[in-house]
Amino acid sequence: xxxxxxxxxxxxxxxxxxxxxxxxxxxxxxxxxxxxxxxxxxxxxxxxxxxxxxxxxxxxxxxxxxxxxxxxxxxxxxxxxxxxxxxxxxxxxxxxxxxxxxxxxxxxxxxxxxxxxxxxxxxxxxxxxxxxxxxxxxxxxxxxxxxxxxxxxxxxxxxxxxxxxxxxxxxxxxxxxxxxxxxxxxxxxxxxxxxxxxxxxxxxxxxxxxxxxxxxxxxxxxxxxxxxxxxxxxxxxxxxxxxxxxxxxxxxxxxxxxxxxxxxxxxxxxxxxxxxxxxxxxxxxxxxxxxxxxxxxxx
Amino acid sequence: xxxxxxxxxxxxxxxxxxxxxxxxxxxxxxxxxxxxxxxxxxxxxxxxxxxxxxxxxxxxxxxxxxxxxxxxxxxxxxxxxxxxxxxxxxxxxxxxxxxxxxxxxxxxxxxxxxxxxxxxxxxxxxxxxxxxxxxxxxxxxxxxxxxxxxxxxxxxxxxxxxxxxxxxxxxxxxxxxxxxxxxxxxxxxxxxxxxxxxxxxxxxxxxxxxxxxxxxxxxxxxxxxxxxxxxxxxxxxxxxxxxxxxxxxxxxxxxxxxxxxxxxxxxxxxxxxxxxxxxxxxxxxxxxxxxxx
Numbered sequence: 001x002x003x004x005x006x007x008x009x010x011x012x013x014x015x016x017x018x019x020x021x022x023x024x025x026x027x028x029x030x031x032x033x034x035x036x037x038x039x040x041x042x043x044x045x046x047x048x049x050x051x052x053x054x055x056x057x058x059x060x061x062x063x064x065x066x067x068x069x070x071x072x073x074x075x076x077x078x079x080x081x082x083x084x085x086x087x088x089x090x091x092x093x094x095x096x097x098x099x100x101x102x103x104x105x106x107x108x109x110x111x112x113x114x115x116x117x118x119x120x121x122x123x124x125x126x127x128x129x130x131x132x133x134x135x136x137x138x139x140x141x142x143x144x145x146x147x148x149x150x151x152x153x154x155x156x157x158x159x160x161x162x163x164x165x166x167x168x169x170x171x172x173x174x175x176x177x178x179x180x181x182x183x184x185x186x187x188x189x190x191x192x193x194x195x196x197x198x199x200x201x202x203x204x205x206x207x208x209x210x211x212x213x214x215x216x217x218x219x220x221x222x223x224x225x226x227x228x229x230x231x232x233x234x235x236x237x238x239x240x241x242x243x244x245x246x247x248x249x250x251x252x253x254x255x256x257x258x259x260x261x262x263x264x265x266x267x268x269x270x271x272x273x274x275x276x277x278x279x280x281x282x283x284x285x286x287x288x289x290x291x292x293x294x295x296x297x298x299x
Numbered sequence: 300x301x302x303x304x305x306x307x308x309x310x311x312x313x314x315x316x317x318x319x320x321x322x323x324x325x326x327x328x329x330x331x332x333x334x335x336x337x338x339x340x341x342x343x344x345x346x347x348x349x350x351x352x353x354x355x356x357x358x359x360x361x362x363x364x365x366x367x368x369x370x371x372x373x374x375x376x377x378x379x380x381x382x383x384x385x386x387x388x389x390x391x392x393x394x395x396x397x398x399x400x401x402x403x404x405x406x407x408x409x410x411x412x413x414x415x416x417x418x419x420x421x422x423x424x425x426x427x428x429x430x431x432x433x434x435x436x437x438x439x440x441x442x443x444x445x446x447x448x449x450x451x452x453x454x455x456x457x458x459x460x461x462x463x464x465x466x467x468x469x470x471x472x473x474x475x476x477x478x479x480x481x482x483x484x485x486x487x488x489x490x491x492x493x494x495x496x497x498x499x500x501x502x503x504x505x506x507x508x509x510x511x512x513x514x515x516x517x518x519x520x521x522x523x524x525x526x527x528x529x530x531x532x533x534x535x536x537x538x539x540x541x542x543x544x545x546x547x548x549x550x551x552x553x554x555x556x557x558x559x560x561x562x563x564x565x566x567x568x569x570x571x572x573x574x575x576x577x578x579x580x581x582x583x584x585x586x587x588x589x590x591x592x
Contacts, residue, residue, distance in 0.1 A: 049503075071508075072507075072508060074505075075502075075505040075506060075507045075508065076505065076507075077505070078502070078503065078504060078505030079504070079505035081505075082504075083503050089496070089499070089500060089503070091496055091497055091500065092496075102497075102500065102504075103500075103504040105304060106501045106504060106506035106510060106511075107504060107505055107506055107507075107510075108304075108506075108507070108510065150500075150504070151504075154504070
């Protein structure tokens with residue numbers, strides 16, 4: 001679904017944002033991008049949504065060679081990517097309903113589709129009863145749910161989230177993660193950049209850790225940070241005379257319970273029911289492979 | 300839905316930014332009103348200088364013993380720069396002299412004594428004022444011509460006024476047109492800035508470029524056409540008003556701009572207003588980061 005090959009991005013002020021990053025994300029995966037500020041997480045997301053072009057290397061997204069896609073084809077790529085940001089980016093003079101329907105209207109969907117899809121997706125994020133509110137009448141968590149609804153309303157293949165819980169308290173964050181998890185279970189690939197230890201540790205999904213623009217860890221069912229916790233474990237292990245396996249670090253049980261409890265019964269109307277796979281499916285990865293659909297070239 | 304949505308966007312935008320849009324319309328109106336006025340004045344100047352030009356002649360006096368007048372006349376008429384040659388016979392010249400010097404008895408007496416001192420002449424009308432000198436030269440070298448006279452200074456003045464006005468009106472019209480483009484570009488720029496959040500989200504969710512841009516282009520055309528339309532209507536109305544009021548102008552000024560000219564140039568101005576709208580909005584769309592992908 002997403003493939004980066006030896007991608008390097010240097011900004012105009014010669015700041016190297018990303019260095020030789022290679023990454024494969026299969027359809028339906030849930031990936032956390034972690035790492036300190038300035039480590040290249042946001043740049044990676046911007047490369048995937050073709051907000052930036054790499055200076056070196058190639059980016060394939062949803063079967064399209066995004067790094068060489070001509071500018072006029074970028075809107076079509078964007079329609080298969082939903083994006084969620086820390087600051088919500090809602091339009092203050094539009095209601096909740098209008099904020100969500102905006103995404104469909106400006107991509108030329110018919111009124112019929114708008115009338116169908118918007119209430120469904122508002123129901124998914126639990127805001128059916130607040131659809132006529134203005135964003136300023138909502139809490140931060142509710143605003144973020146509107147923004148997720150907007151990102152998901154046209155059923156994108158990929159959802160990119162850049163610190164979606166960055167402005168929210170832990171309890172509210174859990175609610176947001178529950179929705180992202182629900183969306184992931186419909187088969188949507190989710191890539192989320194975050195600083196939130198608790199969430200990453202609790203959800204136990206694939207973790208890609210960046211440092212200074214390089215991938216320094218890519219781990220299935222990972223924790224936020226291997227060092228701190230494993231130091232603790234290492235100390236314990238030394239005492240007990242056992243080797244350390246980072247996968248064994250237990251997630252916070254309370255958070256897990258919170259996250260898991262409500263995710264099961266939800267089925268999304270209109271979305272293809274898919275197995276909630278976490279393991280990368282190899283054939284999906286190859287569908288985004290070089291040469292599969294080459295929509296060259298203006299670069 | 301697409302077309303109606305785009306139109307809806309454009310007109311919502313116009314309504315929301317009413318003052319700015321009004322400013323742009325006024326800007327286009329002022330610059331194109333002046334441009335249109337310039338065209339009308341240019342036309343008046345052209346008609347008048349042409350009229351003065353009509354009256355300009357190079358006069359070649361014939362020697363009294365020259366016989367082949369009609370041969371010379373035919374030859375001169377064949378010159379490329381000559382429009383018309385009129386033969387002024389001795390008797391016509393005599394009558395003209397009597398009229399010209401009706402107040403001066405001394406001269407009249409001399410003329411009446413010997414009418415032959417008033418020579419016959421060929422009066423040559425040039426195709427263009429600039430041919431004046433050439434004709435003068437060629438006429439001086441022609442057989443049978445004793446003397447050539449011309450109103451050199453007057454001709455040069457008329458030509459200078461005509462050429463000067465032509466250049467002046469063109470420069471003015473172009474400058475005002477450029478100003479109109481800049482003002483529309485600025486207005487659209489402000490409209491884009493006012494909607495930058497919306498535009499950013501449109502790009503995020505994958506709105507196509509034409510979908511993002513068309514409302515602004517429509518807004519620009521709307522401003523351009525409305526501004527130029529008012530300019531043309533007001534210009535034409537004011538001209539008609541002036542034509543009616545200023546019937547007692549000095550004789551040498553003619554106020555006669557034909558309706559066809561008014562209509563033709565008016566349509567050109569309105570079309571130009573539309574182009575100004577497209578160009579202005581395109582310029583600001585091209586430089587604005589919120590509408591670039």
